[in-house]
Amino acid sequence: MSLSTQQPATAAQEPATLLRFATAGSVDDGKSTLVGRLLHDSKSVLADQLEAVERASAARGQHGPDLALLTDGLRAEREQGITIDVAYRYFATPRRRFVLADTPGHVEYTRNMVTGASTAELTVILVDARNGVVEQTRRHAAIAALLRVPHVVLAVNKMDLVGYAEHVFAAIAEEFTAYATELGIAEVTAIPVSALAGDNVVEPSATMGWYGGPTVLEHLERVPAGHEAGDRHARLPVQYVIRPQTPEHPDYRGYAGQIAAGSFRVGEPVTVLPSGRTSRIAGIDLLGRPVEVARSTQSVTVLLEDDLDVSRGDLIVPSGDAPPTTQDIEATVCHVADRPLTVGRRVLLKHGTRTVKAVVRNIPSRLALDDLSLRPVPGELVANDIGRVAVRTAEPLPVDAYADSRRTGSFLLIDPDDGTTLAAGMAGEWFLTAGEQHASAAVGTVSR
Structure with a gap:
């Protein structure tokens, strides 16, 4: 509708x-x-x-x-x-x-x-x-x-x-x-x-x-550029649930957000994460007009055939192409704050439109920018460092590998006390070492 x-x-x-x-x-x-x-x-x-x-x-x-x-x-x-x-x-x-x-x-x-x-x-x-x-x-x-x-x-x-x-x-x-x-x-x-x-x-x-x-x-x-470049995985983070409840549309329930990647089509079977519930797309509204297809970067409202419990922070994906849902994330991060990021630090992790509590479990290595080699670190990253981290979240998240989707494979680590951004993360990303081919330089993936 x-x-x-x-x-x-x-x-x-x-x-x-x-x-x-x-x-x-x-x-x-x-x-x-x-x-x-x-x-x-x-x-x-x-x-x-x-x-x-x-x-x-x-x-x-x-x-x-x-x-x-x-x-x-x-x-x-x-x-x-x-x-x-x-x-x-x-x-x-x-x-x-x-x-x-x-x-x-x-x-x-x-x-x-x-x-x-x-x-x-x-x-x-x-x-x-x-x-x-x-x-x-x-x-x-x-x-x-x-x-x-x-x-x-x-x-x-x-x-x-x-x-x-x-x-x-x-x-x-x-x-x-x-x-x-x-x-x-x-x-x-x-x-x-x-x-x-x-x-x-x-x-x-x-x-x-x-x-x-x-x-x-x-x-x-x-x-x-944009949808011309082609996306392998369609992803729609839900930002807002629209329930106008007007006499003309008493049963309208739309899920609004910006398509992070790929495209969605009316009639397509979809899955809502992290719940795993399934439905089909009954309609798509773009700028107040119905469309048959919507693509990445467009802000849309999606209507589903079934009455599901969908809220802000959920992720709508095509059925059969869902990312893994996990609480353990291994990633590459760039530390952007002046205060060091240390093992055991409690943070907020913002992924798409969902923000959850998390803790930094390990910081095994840092990238040396002079020769692009990996070096062990004493459990911390300082400003401008790029390093590996392992994070445990309080709730399961549907996280793509960054290599598969830059939007839904990325996240922010935030200071829960003052809201300062601490680090920008790329889930499952690899590092390169000098003299090595990129295919053999993988140092971690999203934990399954």
């Missing part, structure tokens, strides 16, 4: 797809300049924003606008010439909408990069053409692999400072692609750019005729 009497929406009425992407790069590789150039040349900067950048640039003695200031908004960032916090920017072209997360390059801000890239479908990793692939480049590639970012763009910047030499670009692209392959990154697109001059950012370069590939913006517009 639907609250609306309108006809189902058609595919032609669907809005332009949304791509979430993040940028990463070493200090002084020109990352903020690249982002500023992308926004400026795609006509995504308001006039007053550009005027403010021009005034700030003139005050610093620069002859033209410093486009890096479009993203480096904190006073400390402008004074030091570095990116500290994650800066989010929203812009659109006729072909697609974008959410951009400009992340810091310093190793001490690793937690900020993890935050920015955690929801990204693509990561742009910058390399200075003069320096090539450096330690921080490898670190950013490892984090992108750890977070299962589907697409990686290698932007070889400052090509104007190496005479736009093709062999310089080719050597860097070959080295990075080989390293990314070892990490398990399946797709790398290398693009030679000059962010300062604007070459191959939005407009094709007039000085690099040897390059026949897309510009950065062209690639961002074409890469599969």
